[in-house]
Amino acid sequence: MTKTSSIAATTKTIVKKHGRDKSALIAVLQDIQGTFNYLPKDALKAAGKSLGIPFSRVYEVATFYNAFSLKPRGEHIVKICMGTACHVRGAASIQDKMERTLCIKPGETTPDNKFSLETVNCVGACALGPVVVIDTEYHGQMTMNKVDKIIGKFKEEGAQQS
Numbered sequence: 165m166t167k168t169s170s171i172a173a174t175t176k177t178i179v180k181k182h183g184r185d186k187s188a189l190i191a192v193l194q195d196i197q198g199t200f201n202y203l204p205k206d207a208l209k210a211a212g213k214s215l216g217i218p219f220s221r222v223y224e225v226a227t228f229y230n231a232f233s234l235k236p237r238g239e240h241i242v243k244i245c246m247g248t249a250c251h252v253r254g255a256a257s258i259q260d261k262m263e264r265t266l267c268i269k270p271g272e273t274t275p276d277n278k279f280s281l282e283t284v285n286c287v288g289a290c291a292l293g294p295v296v297v298i299d300t301e302y303h304g305q306m307t308m309n310k311v312d313k314i315i316g317k318f319k320e321e322g323a324q325q326s
């Protein structure tokens with residue numbers, strides 16, 4: 165099975181799970197992203213076809229929501245909160261440090277596909293600012309040292325598994 169046909173087949177299964185219901189488009193896209201970690205173009209095409217929704221409309225929805233990514237993302241998603249409370253507590257320096265540590269800018273993924281970096285608005289933990297969320301884990305009162313420690317831990321984990 166080619167990569168394209170396997171993406172299409174997986175997408176069709178997801179659409180079927182949602183009863184081929186046009187109104188479930190967002191839920192379908194969430195499941196596709198949950199499966200592939202991003203929204204492959206072939207999956208968007210297959211979803212549109214199976215749901216009877218034009219590709220242009222599927223694409224419009226996929227690009228409207230920040231939670232969706234059209235580019236492959238890393239194994240770990242690093243989100244730096246740039247909301248007001250975090251900003252006044254030095255989020256910009258944390259972002260700078262994170263960019264230098266991972267050698268990528270927001271919106272990019274490391275060449276080994278380990279980390280993707282994103283900036284987000286308030287993640288609802290203002291009292292802990294500056295906040296960095298890695299996958300689903302919140303890291304509060306971030307400092308330069310903490311960036312090194314946390315990213316170092318993730319890199320170690322990867323090295324132990326390989």
Ligand code: FES
Binds near residue numbers: 287291293
């Ligand atoms: S501004 Fe960062 S958690 Fe609210």
